[in-house]
Amino acid sequence: MKRFICRLAPLVLCLFSLTSCWSSKELNEVAIATAIGIDKSDSGYHLSVQVLNPAEIVSFNPTSRTAVTTYQTDGETLFQAFRRLTVEAPRKVYFSHVQSVVFGEEMAKSGILKTLDFLSRDHEMRTDFLLVIAKETTAEELLTVLTPMDKIPASKMVSSLENAEKNWAPTHTVKLDELINTLVGDGVEAVLTGVLLKGDPEIGMDMGNVEKVHPPTTIQISNIGVFKRDKLVGWLTEDESKGFNYLQDNVKSTIINVPCSDNSAASVSIEVISTKTKLTSKINNHIPTITAAIQMEGNVGDVECKTNLTNPQNLKEVEESVENDVKDKMVKSVKAAKELKSDIFGFGTLLYRNHPGEWKVMKQNWDEAFQEVEVKYEVNVTIPRLGTITESFQRKGDD
Structure with missing residues (x-):
């Protein structure tokens, strides 16, 4: 008996070192973000976040609701804008599944380095998302367009960008770590691929946009944008x-x-x-x-x-x-x-x-x-x- 207790004691002590999922959240408590749009505003930043409507994605009997919803807010800093989303979104927005971050062209021209601090510092953000520029438009308009074939516009954007890079060559996928290393390094400047909005953005927000053989409003991958330090200076x-x-x-x-x-x-x-x-x-x-x-x-x-x-x-x-x-x-x-x-x-x-x-x-x-x-x-x-x-x-x- 004594020998049994001696063997059991270390196992019991190990139990005290185990932690529970204290920070876990149920799916019905969070809104999963798939894309982030950052535009320049008078107050600082205009933030757009595209979140999933899970019921529309997995449902066998979809309703007239869209598969994603885009929320917008403003803030003097990017962190403040993210927190201010709570007055718009019905749930806490969860950012670990973000697939792309879109900079509006005016935002890119004014400098993006400050925005990267929050994106790399926040513990919820992974660094494997792609960064692009909304060419000749704003990130907000780009993230409100509904896309055919893929219910999630962010997924469509990422897959189109990766396919274009793999099979056509005038694009280049850039992730957060690569962009930061380039911006802070010596002897090299950064590039980001542009994404064009073809058509009327107002029509693109309507479900009718994806119910046509030839959608009137589409998202199209463009060419490479050239940076000087952290500012967009031109396009190739x-x-x-x-x-x-x-x-x-x-x-x-x-x-x-x-x-x-x-x-x-x-x-x-x-x-x-x-x-x-x-x-x-x-x-x-x-x-x-x-x-x-x-x-x-x-x-x-x-x-x-x-x-x-x-x-x-x-x-x-x-x-x-x-x-x-x-x-x-x-x-x-x-x-x-x-x-x-x-x-x-x-x-x-x-x-x-x-x-x-x-x-x-x-x-x-x-x-x-x-x-x-x-x-x-x-x-x-x-x-x-x-x-x-x-x-x-x-x-x-x-x-």
């Missing part, structure tokens, strides 16, 4: 955005159209299936030179002319055309960044790693030194596969 075009991602080794897949070698107006479409970019640096006479070496592989996806790609010479010409297209996009991107005086490529960070002594001098005047950076491009493209057919049907039609 689609080609410039792709050029940025080529230089940053962010391209997973995309499509490149190049002219046919038979001098026709038609083109050949190449599906990029892999890329690898390596940046190196040299300094000659205090002028930095960056070399971007890119290895790329692609497949033939579409041939709309009579070019015979089984001919090695013709295929080589297509590969060279793809190389020129990629180089042209990178040149445009670097030119645009220099015009905006924003080193979004991290050339300064590269110099710091490879030439710390020279960088210590250059960093004091990097805005001007960035304009003098020479960039060389080495693009090597191979197209090993032509697809399931070898010749274009147009050539066979001539036989």
